[in-house]
Amino acid sequence: MDNKLFRTSGIERWGFGLFMAGQSVINTFAGSFLPLFLTNIGITAYAVGVLFLFARVWDAVNDPIFGAILDRTNLKSGKFLPFLRAANVMLPVTVVLMFAIPSGIATGWKILWAFVSYLLFDIAYTMCDVPIFAMTSAVTDQVHERINIMSRNTVLSTLTAIVVAVAGPGLYSSLGPLPTAVILSIVAAFLMFFMSRYAKERYVNKDEEEVTLKSMLNYVKSNKYLRIGFLGIMILSVTSMTNAVITYFAVNCLGNLGMVSVLSLFIALPSLVMGVLMPVLTRKFDKFHLLMVGIIGQTVMSVVCFLAGYENQVLFFILLGVRGIFFGIQLILQLQFTGDFVEYGEFVTGKRLQGTAYSIQTFVFKFMNAVPGAVAMFILGAFGFVSGEGAVQPPSAINAIWVLFILSPVIGALISLPIFAKYKLRDKMVQIMAAANSGDITREEAQEQLAGKL
Template structure:
């Protein structure tokens, strides 16, 4: 039987999930992404506008990441060990986050303007730690839930890929709405904007708590592992480590998001320019994303991901070289760059379930909580792009700003030097290109493919024996 026919055979099993169940799962990603975008896309701007020095903000942001290094690992182990009476692993945790995520999102944007710089930083640190903990309680369970919903790899890949589309939608809505609201044309405060976004977050996260089902149950014996086995699992699961090494390297140098509104305001004349770029650059993603499942039936997922990263490096470097003086050329190049970026964004977090299957096949340990903890840690660790961007920008003599909105900033007529504006451009365009280019190094050694993951999943589910699995694999692992 040819490889093409084998792929058709693998696609034959019917879906295990219902349409309503899948929709509720995707809806959760909208709310989760809205909260994440509100912090990832606007928190740095908010902190830069409440009268705090850039280096102090950056230092505080780095410090809160120390909690990330602890809480994800701790919760990953707790997630694998805690058993609920319902027999579910993910849904009880997800239901806790329906209140925790929106509340902590609102809290962090309520820093009183009368506080000293030190008190403002303390408020920020406490608020961020609370939000970060709530996000951890959501991230590991929601990604693990798909492995409980179905063990059909094609269906699972499709669900996760479309979930990324919904997450992109949540990010898009938040970026558009929040930018317009805090812009110099409307003048909402960040606190008011965060409250409005958080109300939508609650509404979109509720459905999965009602519709979600965990039909694939993990045997209790598979969950019992000690610390030594966990370390052995991580050392043996090289593809988990390779993938997230690249993910972290590229992520912490994606510094453009942290300063996007200032790029629009100072380099293109209005904070609202970023909404135009968001709409135009999202168009290719919106077109490609619904087709991703069809594409993945013909192209190996990681191969597509790898070359999309290469394309992003090339197009991103051209954007940097061309500059921002020719606005129409800049717009065209950014739209072109968004094509590979859309592919990267859509499928980048669909690899963790693959490494879970590989890890269990390789070690006999089902440590999915640890694997998803690594994913959650990596996703949040990439928010170091914010302080990294601020550290870089501070080297170019950025003038500290104290304004509640861009409307107030406009009335204050605060200008930045030519050197500061050059630093703004470098931070927004060149640094992300360097990060993605460096990420290609660990990605080069990632050799796990879709066909072999499906074989491993069948063995892990007890459908085939190890000799049958090893005979069906394309290479020795």
């Protein structure tokens, strides 16, 4: 991409990536080790599942409210930046609280502590996640610049996820859950600082008209591609339980918690490579077409891995790495459509409700991350999973872990593909809308270029 088309500075783009890397440190550690920590201190798998599921009900209220707050906010210091600065502190603190549950207190108090700390973590994550993604459509109106920013974000966040996945089991085993949480939270806070310090908002909704619940609902009703896109992504991902059971698969199927590091490398390294290649690929191919390649490829390789089994570990890891290529394509591109929804929404409604669009994205992705965890715990509980550190699992639970780890993504793919077939928005069309929204061309010129395509 020609540097003359960049609206952002180099330090801004790196700040984006480092912020996402900081988020990734926390998200990887909490997502991988929180279920294991909670079951190890004696909380049942069913109780952990209920905790995660209830948190998603809270999200259903929390995220839209926060989206409305963002769309109504126009402070001197910015629309999104004040929340990013607050989350820079709150997110690391709350993840420490989640891993600070004393092992000696009664189980009921453990559950209450886990419940309260997880909800606080969820609020902090919303304050962090909605604004950082909304900033991608606030700093630039160039579609390929957003792809460049998001690809850099993916590379750095994947790299830090790999580091945490590799180092995490060793730190967790040698230092314990709480010291590990403290160390990683300090690292995350440092990485997240640069974005809130150097970013600049350029394209935001500054209408004096108040954003009401009715206007938000009308915006969503009018934005058909927002509905189609998020529905397809959500269905695709809520049924994928690979990450939810990765620690259990390492311990109970491969026989060693340290295998989490190896599994994470074979899953994440291909994503890192695809993150580097994605800006090049999206110059030649539309990102929606690439997403379809990722979905279909991951589905095929999941079935191949399942049929091959994991007894031959060399073959298993080779196949897992190939599947990781398609997973990487899918993972990177899922986050790159919301800016398109913002441009389309402004084009058809006249309102640039970034807070609304990105609060829906945050809800969808938190739903995607937590619901698989809740459902996986329910399923494991139904198949006889035994809580407690060092517990021996029955064959039924081990088989359930294997199926959830490798085969669960297939279900979502089969359901989501017919939904994605209705998605007609393409990169060239979005750039035309963005040009009209920013005043570079007239709406009439844009409508003429888009005639018959939407």
